[in-house]
Amino acid sequence: MTIVPFVFQNSKSGKKETFVPKDPLNVSIYSCGPTVYNFAHIGNIRSFLFVDVLRRSLLLGGYKLNQSMNITDIDDKIINESIKRKISVEEFTKPWTEAFFKDLETLHVQKLEHYPKATESIDDMVHLVETLKSNGLVYEKDGNLYFSIQKFSRYGELSKIDVSGMKSGVRYDADEYEKDDVRDFVLWKNQKTEEEKCWHTKIGTGRPGWHLECSAMIRKVYGSGVDIHTGGIDLLFPHHENEAAQSIGAYPNEEFVGTWLHCEHLLVDGEKMSKSKGNFFTLRDILEKGYDPNVIRYHLISAHYRSKLNFSLSKLEESKTAMERVQNTIYRVLEVGNLWDKVSKIEESFDDSIPDLQKINLEFINALADDLNVPKALASVFELVRIVNQFLDSSAKDSADSDFLKESLQLFYKMNKLFAVFSFEKQILSLDGISEEWILAQIEARKIAKQNKDFSTADKIRKELEEKGILLADTKEGNTTWKKAQ
Ligand code: AMP
Ligand code: ZN
Numbered sequence: 001m002t003i004v005p006f007v008f009q010n011s012k013s014g015k016k017e018t019f020v021p022k023d024p025l026n027v028s029i030y031s032c033g034p035t036v037y038n039f040a041h042i043g044n045i046r047s048f049l050f051v052d053v054l055r056r057s058l059l060l061g062g063y064k065l066n067q068s069m070n071i072t073d074i075d076d077k078i079i080n081e082s083i084k085r086k087i088s089v090e091e092f093t094k095p096w097t098e099a100f101f102k103d104l105e106t107l108h109v110q111k112l113e114h115y116p117k118a119t120e121s122i123d124d125m126v127h128l129v130e131t132l133k134s135n136g137l138v139y140e141k142d143g144n145l146y147f148s149i150q151k152f153s154r155y156g157e158l159s160k161i162d163v164s165g166m167k168s169g170v171r172y173d174a175d176e177y178e179k180d181d182v183r184d185f186v187l188w189k190n191q192k193t194e195e196e197k198c199w200h201t202k203i204g205t206g207r208p209g210w211h212l213e214c215s216a217m218i219r220k221v222y223g224s225g226v227d228i229h230t231g232g233i234d235l236l237f238p239h240h241e242n243e244a245a246q247s248i249g250a251y252p253n254e255e256f257v258g259t260w261l262h263c264e265h266l267l268v269d270g271e272k273m274s275k276s277k278g279n280f281f282t283l284r285d286i287l288e289k290g291y292d293p294n295v296i297r298y299h300l301i302s303a304h305y306r307s308k309l310n311f312s313l314s315k316l317e318e319s320k321t322a323m324e325r326v327q328n329t330i331y332r333v334l335e336v337g338n339l340w341d342k343v344s345k346i347e348e349s350f351d352d353s354i355p356d357l358q359k360i361n362l363e364f365i366n367a368l369a370d371d372l373n374v375p376k377a378l379a380s381v382f383e384l385v386r387i388v389n390q391f392l393d394s395s396a397k398d399s400a401d402s403d404f405l406k407e408s409l410q411l412f413y414k415m416n417k418l419f420a421v422f423s424f425e426k427q428i429l430s431l432d433g434i435s436e437e438w439i440l441a442q443i444e445a446r447k448i449a450k451q452n453k454d455f456s457t458a459d460k461i462r463k464e465l466e467e468k469g470i471l472l473a474d475t476k477e478g479n480t481t482w483k484k485a486q
Pocket of ligand 1: 032033034035036042043044045046047072231232233234235263264265266267272273274
């Protein structure tokens with residue numbers, strides 16, 4: 001398989017750059033993962049879905065990946081909550097870690113190669129601090145160890161933060177930071193009360209600072225830097241700046257990260273969705289409103305990762321309608337082309353001979369290769385929907401040009417490797433005795449009746465379907481979609 005060249009907007013340079021991994025068949029990618037102290041909100045989930053889009057796009061482009069996402073299972077909040085509940089940190093974080101993985105599974109997020117946990121990487125953190133110490137970048141105060149940013153000339157390079165107002169010798173101990181406040185940050189915190197979780201190590205009895213965790217876990221998994229590092233835009237400063245300071249400070253002759261990618265925020269009424277503002281929905285909240293997880297996935301990935309996305313239920317409805325349009329077309333292809341039992345073998349024989357479809361295929365992959373432009377890739381999906389429906393609505397289909405339908409189906413199938421929301425199986429309806437096949441046949445019959453200006457038959461068919469709880473909708477383009485009545 002040939003490898004498609006990708007271009008990424010690298011936060012390091014602020015420019016679009018051709019992606020040149022060290023080895024395209026072993027691309028290393030590290031993503032900052034969840035802090036497991038509660039359910040993730042769908043803003044957090046947007047950033048995890050972005051990692052899935054990156055993964056699936058590169059896989060479609062022919063790359064092979066070695067990907068990690070960390071689990072932050074120790075920080076101030078986690079310690080405070082577990083003390084409050086009188087349980088261990090492990091007992092406290094376990095159900096939240098499980099809930100995180102369950103959410104990813106519900107949203108068809110592909111499993112990565114590694115999920116390192118902070119609490120299982122303490123030795124690597126200690127080693128990193130010792131290396132920084134020997135490079136003269138660490139000082140101690142009240143038993144805590146700090147990174148001295150004044151001694152690191154490249155501080156600010158990644159986030160382009162103005163370091164002129166840097167507060168020399170003023171320290172940050174907390175795991176939550178004020179934005180734009182440039183201070184020395186804590187690498188290792190000494191234990192303050194007996195009930196606080198701690199580790200007895202060569203650098204003291206205590207626990208790691210948040211930034212240290214990611215630098216150490218990258219080293220632990222890869223033994224080096226990575227080709228790509230991702231996170232939400234709020235992590236650019238100070239988290240990623242501090243990660244870079246630690247990793248480059250410890251290993252100044254190595255490249256830490258080739259490409260930094262940052263995903264924009266999910267907003268509510270123009271404001272960042274966040275736990276602290278209380279303006280958030282968890283995945284469960286949305287599912288309880290009756291939405292299909294596929295609709296949530298589709299909605300959250302359909303905007304470009306570098307665009308802010310304002311979340312609302314009405315926008316979610318629009319995504320639902322758009323998705324149904326694609327799904328109904330896929331069902332039509334399967335039905336009219338009599339292709340239901342060919343789906344299992346679809347990957348074995350990928351044909352690519354019809355110029356119109358080749359063009360759409362190329363546009364689709366090129367959109368993804370251009371800094372993961374999912375909105376543009378979606379335009380290709382809808383172009384495919386358009387030409388397939390045009391074909392199905394014309395008399396051409398009667399000449400049983402099954403190659404066109406087969407290749408269209410294959411293209412939808414390929415596109416779904418990114419979206420992972422469309423079904424290629426016969427829908428099992430909960431309505432007794434009604435099959436998808438039958439509904440599509442009724443839709444075809446109604447269309448023919450309309451073409452013959454036999455409107456009473458067409459109306460009769462619509463009514464009959466309605467009585468069985470199936471609602472039809474005619475689109476502007478003259479296609480008909482169906483859905484179950486609520
Ligand atoms: P946390 O669990 O708080 O460590 O955050 C996990 C990820 O979610 C990080 O990459 C954050 O940058 C990201 N994140 C937090 N809030 C939002 C939001 N409203 N929209 C998109 N990403 C977010
Ligand atoms: Zn991180």
